[in-house]
Amino acid sequence: MTLLSLAVPATAGELSFSSPIDCDLNGPCYIQQYVDHDPSKDASDFTCSGLSYDGHKGTDFALPTYDMIDSGVDVLASASGVVAGVRDGIDDVRYSPDRAAILKGRECGNGVVLRHPDGWETQYCHLRKSSVTVVRGQSVQVGDVLGQVGMSGRAEFPHVHLSVRHEGKVIDPFDPDGTIICGEAENDTLWTDQPPYRAGGIVRIGTSSAVPEFTDIRANTVAFPNTGSDALVIYAFLFGTQKGDVIHLSLQGPAEIVIERDITLERSQAQSFRAIGKKRGGEGWPEGEYTGTATLLRADKVIDSENLTLTLP
Ligand SMILES: [Zn+2]
Known part of the structure; x- marks a missing residue:
């Protein structure tokens, strides 16, 4: 009965994984x-593009802004298994080099390690302080809540870092056999539903009455403009941009284009923002109604675009 063997998936003997974050990865969330x-x-990264950094051993599933930490976005078990380790109690503070000593040996921040059958292991890092809901030895099913996304440990932006290991060796779930074919996603990934690959893009756009501080963009605390504002500004928060990319920004007023x-x-950056005003x-x-647009182009091709409308109070 050879037909039966055809029904065995290509990943037989391997586990398959689902997304560790309860958030849409086509926005508002994204993989940094x-x-x-x-x-x-x-x-x-696995497409030979620059969405990685030297020695990075996992995948970072990011929230766009800090206020979403407070809203509470769940971290989910990517596969069924048993909790092999947990840590909680570390503050959600954006990493800077002066914190390296405090965090030595605790770079993962608040985290959970799951052990799966056949030598597989997953680790979830940077969870929100006091959010871890599982205990060592507990059995969890795929999709169960482990905690919430935070910024604890060595994290410069809110995200959950997922490491996948097999027999102790780091495996990229997007490229489990480690053979890169540049520009192409593997057919044989470890994902049940493969998260989208976005080769950089727009995290979010907004308007303000002055060029905002990046801290305020990240925290979503930029003040909105009004009809009496000294200036009108439109900004775009970007990720994974490359040298030579072009960001087109425009703000159209009720009667005419304002800017x-x-x-x-001019250089490649993991995260940045640009504003015009x-x-x-x-x-x-x-x-009246204003319309803002931001379009990110790479080699003259649109790779992302975002719109907003606002009525000035
Ligand atoms: Zn990471």
Whole structure:
């Protein structure tokens, strides 16, 4: 009965994994970094693109802004297994080098390790303080809540870092056999439903009355403009941009285009933002509906685009 063997999936003997974050990875959430496949000091993700950093041993599933930590986004078990270790109690503070000593040996922050059959293990890092809901020795099913996404440990942005290991060896779930074919996703990944690959993009866009601080963009605390604002500004928060990318920003008022510009990015950056604005003349800004757009282009191709509308109070 050879027909029966055809029904065996290609990943027989391997586990399959589901997303560890209860959030849409086509936005608002996104994958910031993948496993590093480059043995040198440089870094390369599984498509030979730069969404990684040297020595990165997992995949980072990111929240767009800090306030979503407070809203509470669940971290989910990517596969069924038994809890092999937990840690909690570490503050959700954005990492800076002066915290390296405090965090030595606790770079993962608040985390959970799950042991799965046949030598597989998953580890979830940077969970929100006091959010871990499982205990050592507990059995969990795929999709069960382990805790919530935070920024504890060595994390510069809110995310859950997922490491997958087999017999102690790091495995990239997007490229389990470790053979990279540049620009192509593997057919034989470890995902039940493969998360989308976004080669950089727009995390979010917004408007304000002055060029905002990046801290406020990350925290989602940028003040909105009004008809009396000294200036009108539109900004785009970007991830995984490459040197030569172009960000097109525009803000259209009720009657006319207020501002519009193309900005060429001069270096590759994991996270950045760009803003354009215009100072107010004598009178206030007209009332009515404004439309903002941000479009990210790479080699003249649109790779991401976002819109907003607002009515100035
Ligand atoms: Zn990571």
